[in-house]
Amino acid sequence: MAAVSPRRIVAEKLLLTAAIVVAGLAIVLIADSRGSLPLMVVGLVVIALAPFLSLAVVVARFRRAVRGGKRG
Numbered sequence: 001m002a003a004v005s006p007r008r009i010v011a012e013k014l015l016l017t018a019a020i021v022v023a024g025l026a027i028v029l030i031a032d033s034r035g036s037l038p039l040m041v042v043g044l045v046v047i048a049l050a051p052f053l054s055l056a057v058v059v060a061r062f063r064r065a066v067r068g069g070k071r072g
Contacts, residue, residue, distance in 0.1 A: 004065055009058060016054035021047055 027043030046053075 004062060009062065012061075013054050013058045016057055017050050020050040020053055024050065 024043045024045075024047035027046060028040055031037070031039035031043055
């Protein structure tokens with residue numbers, strides 16, 4: 001098993017967090033242009049949960065790497 005660098009894990013988490021926040025901002029901007037309050041709430045929830053979503057993705061990828069990439 002190749003060792004996963006802690007710096008790489010942190011960099012992936014930060015990059016994923018930034019990508020999720022940008023997606024949330026895009027949802028908010030679209031909602032604002034349409035005047036849709038429920039869609040704006042969805043965008044704000046995505047932004048608020050971005051750190052937790054990115055952490056979940058990084059943990060899942062790390063677990064897969066530890067198990068050797070096996071499925072199931």
